Amino acid sequence: MAPQTKKMKLHLNLIDGLVIFTYFIFVLGIGYVLKRKMKTSNDFLMSGRSIPMWVASLAFISANLGAQEVLGMAASGAKYGLFTTHFYWLGAAIAMVFLGIFMMPFYYGSKARSVPEYLALRYDEKTRGFNAITFAIMTIFSSGISLYALAILLEAMLGWSFSSSIVVASIIVLAYTYLGGLTSAVYNEVLQFFLIVLGIAPLVYLGLHHVGGWEGIKHNLEGTNLLHVWKGMGSASTNPLGTNWGSLVFGLGFVLAFGYWCTDFLVVQRAMVTKNINDAQMTPIYASIPKIFMPIIVILPGIIALVLMKTDPSYTIPLAKGGGYDYNMTLPSLLQHFYPNGLLGVGLTALIASFMSGMAGNVTAFNTVFTFDIYQSYIKKGASDQHYLNVGKAVTVFGIAASVATAYLARSFDNIMDFLQLVFGFINAPLFATFFLGMFWKKATANGAFYGLISGTLAAAATHGLTVAEGKGGWLSHLLGSQPLYEYGSSMGQNFNIASVAFIVCFLVTWLISLFTQRRKESELVGLVYSLTERQKTGHYVWYKNPVIVGSLVVIVTIAFNIIFY
Amino acid sequence: MENNSMDLRSVIGWFFMIISVLLLIASFTTENGHEINLITGITFLIFGGVMYLLSRNGKKKAKAAKAAASKVE
Numbered sequence: 218m219a220p221q222t223k224k225m226k227l228h229l230n231l232i233d234g235l236v237i238f239t240y241f242i243f244v245l246g247i248g249y250v251l252k253r254k255m256k257t258s259n260d261f262l263m264s265g266r267s268i269p270m271w272v273a274s275l276a277f278i279s280a281n282l283g284a285q286e287v288l289g290m291a292a293s294g295a296k297y298g299l300f301t302t303h304f305y306w307l308g309a310a311i312a313m314v315f316l317g318i319f320m321m322p323f324y325y326g327s328k329a330r331s332v333p334e335y336l337a338l339r340y341d342e343k344t345r346g347f348n349a350i351t352f353a354i355m356t357i358f359s360s361g362i363s364l365y366a367l368a369i370l371l372e373a374m375l376g377w378s379f380s381s382s383i384v385v386a387s388i389i390v391l392a393y394t395y396l397g398g399l400t401s402a403v404y405n406e407v408l409q410f411f412l413i414v415l416g417i418a419p420l421v422y423l424g425l426h427h428v429g430g431w432e433g434i435k436h437n438l439e440g441t442n443l444l445h446v447w448k449g450m451g452s453a454s455t456n457p458l459g460t461n462w463g464s465l466v467f468g469l470g471f472v473l474a475f476g477y478w479c480t481d482f483l484v485v486q487r488a489m490v491t492k493n494i495n496d497a498q499m500t501p502i503y504a505s506i507p508k509i510f511m512p513i514i515v516i517l518p519g520i521i522a523l524v525l526m527k528t529d530p531s532y533t534i535p536l537a538k539g540g541g542y543d544y545n546m547t548l549p550s551l552l553q554h555f556y557p558n559g560l561l562g563v564g565l566t567a568l569i570a571s572f573m574s575g576m577a578g579n580v581t582a583f584n585t586v587f588t589f590d591i592y593q594s595y596i597k598k599g600a601s602d603q604h605y606l607n608v609g610k611a612v613t614v615f616g617i618a619a620s621v622a623t624a625y626l627a628r629s630f631d632n633i634m635d636f637l638q639l640v641f642g643f644i645n646a647p648l649f650a651t652f653f654l655g656m657f658w659k660k661a662t663a664n665g666a667f668y669g670l671i672s673g674t675l676a677a678a679a680t681h682g683l684t685v686a687e688g689k690g691g692w693l694s695h696l697l698g699s700q701p702l703y704e705y706g707s708s709m710g711q712n713f714n715i716a717s718v719a720f721i722v723c724f725l726v727t728w729l730i731s732l733f734t735q736r737r738k739e740s741e742l743v744g745l746v747y748s749l750t751e752r753q754k755t756g757h758y759v760w761y762k763n764p765v766i767v768g769s770l771v772v773i774v775t776i777a778f779n780i781i782f783y
Numbered sequence: 784m785e786n787n788s789m790d791l792r793s794v795i796g797w798f799f800m801i802i803s804v805l806l807l808i809a810s811f812t813t814e815n816g817h818e819i820n821l822i823t824g825i826t827f828l829i830f831g832g833v834m835y836l837l838s839r840n841g842k843k844k845a846k847a848a849k850a851a852a853s854k855v856e
């Protein structure tokens with residue numbers, strides 16, 4: 218990083234500093250004002266289930282608008298071009314609609330306070346415990362990655378040391394999540410959403426203007442297939458993702474996307490804290506509307522950077538320490554290139570906001586799951602509410618400290634997105650199979666789910682250990698003294714297949730064991746399983762509050778985008 | 784929002800209005816980037832103002848609903 222630090226370093230003036238300072242004051246102010254409302258563990262960890270739908274919807278996407286989205290997607294945009302939009306137009310949007318229409322009635326209707334608690338109701342305590350622990354590990358990883366991304370950004374752009382950047386950022390996030398709990402995190406996520414979108418939008422405008430608009434991009438990237446979504450997906454060797462359409466559709470479009478958006482408590486929690494079931498269903502569906510257009514803010518800058526490197530000799534994506542481009546610095550380098558003082562402060566604040574948003578979202582999900590699903594369930598049952606409130610606050614402090622440790626670990630990976638996909642593949646992919654069978658197959662048993670989850674996670678780890686991609690993985694082959702079984706064209710392709718293997722193994726093991734183990738009485742599964750639950754009538758809602766109608770419109774627009782950019 | 788004693792629209796409105804003032808100052812005091820700071824500043828000012836007005840409107844409606852409810856009681 219050192220040679221680039223000089224190149225990347227920004228010259229902020231007083232106004233830039235005042236913009237950043239104003240943002241910090243507002244963020245901490247929200248936490249401070251909400252502090253006096255945090256009287257019970259429910260207030261602190263569940264927002265008292267009183268969050269309005271529009272706030273929940275924006276928080277739903279903002280909780281995901283952390284480092285992996287803002288820095289990682291711009292990096293992927295520069296690396297893979299429009300193929301990166303698969304994360305939105307194949308994965309996220311459709312999965313969010315599915316969550317709203319099919320899964321949210323069970324989460325909200327069961328009165329579970331968390332996703333692991335639903336597993337306890339549907340299966341048993343050991344499945345809940347396994348999920349709670351793996352989820353807790355995952356949130357700490359994600360939170361640490363957000364912190365890591367913020368630290369390298371501040372190191373490169375402001376010349377702060379990696380460690381001091383981590384200390385400052387973690388203290389601010391700790392302050393507002395400790396004071397105002399989940400409500401403070403959710404409110405700040407909404408502020409951060411607007412700041413990120415409105416703070417990066419001028420960059421897209423300036424960038425497009427500079428390269429001659431979309432026509433200019435098309436002209437300069439002629440001969441590549443970087444401006445297509447599906448062209449070249451017939452084979453792994455004819456597209457930059459290094460995977461074929463089958464792996465993409467199943468691995469990303471089905472397993473990873475549904476696994477993340479439908480079972481990850483970090484995002485599902487934002488819908489579970491709304492006032493009623495219709496709001497809970499509409500939260501992810503409304504959130505999917507801006508999500509479809511998010512590539513304009515997060516992917517297009519990466520593509521603009523590619524064109525700029527061809528047309529503007531004064532611009533380049535910074536080089537990485539070990540050679541090649543440091544794609545994670547694409548967006549910061551564009552800010553440096555285009556933004557004058559004033560707007561530079563806004564752009565930098567938008568980036569800081571995205572990392573804080575990602576970190577706070579993970580920490581608040583972590584403290585809820587740890588307090589309710591681990592501490593209250595296994596360590597101390599039946600204590601006073603004040604006790605659980607204190608535990609929730611203490612766990613918030615612990616979560617931040619663990620994130621700091623993880624940030625140092627994340628330093629060894631050169632593409633944050635690849636790393637996150639790997640972690641999600643290990644944890645979310647088998648979990649989606651468990652939920653899918655649990656919600657839609659009444660014969661799925663607790664033992665089937667538990668051993669299915671363990672098998673799926675082990676299968677993910679084994680696949681990663683026996684294959685390599687871009688020098689990563691293959692650790693199990695190394696231990697066994699043998700050659701890797703397969704070498705993938707890219708880490709992304711490897712991650713899609715790890716997720717697919719994890720899902721299939723979990724699905725098959727759960728199905729097989731369920732055939733031979735005792736299942737629960739049907740009367741105990743009412744409200745938890747699709748076929749045993751009375752369908753919710755949505756006909757009386759106006760069209761814009763009807764999950765099926767709005768969800769269908771979102772799917773139609775998503776399909777249209779796939780066709781337009783084929 | 785009122786049950787948490789804070790209307791988020793008002794917070795967002797004030798935040799963007801303050802930032803817009805800073806951008807407008809920047810547009811006249813910095814050598815480069817006069818135009819983009821000015822355009823962004825005006826956009827932020829309009830957005831902040833709209834959020835603030837929505838918040839005021841929401842408060843008025845909530846007050847009227849409260850008054851109507853107490854009359855019924």
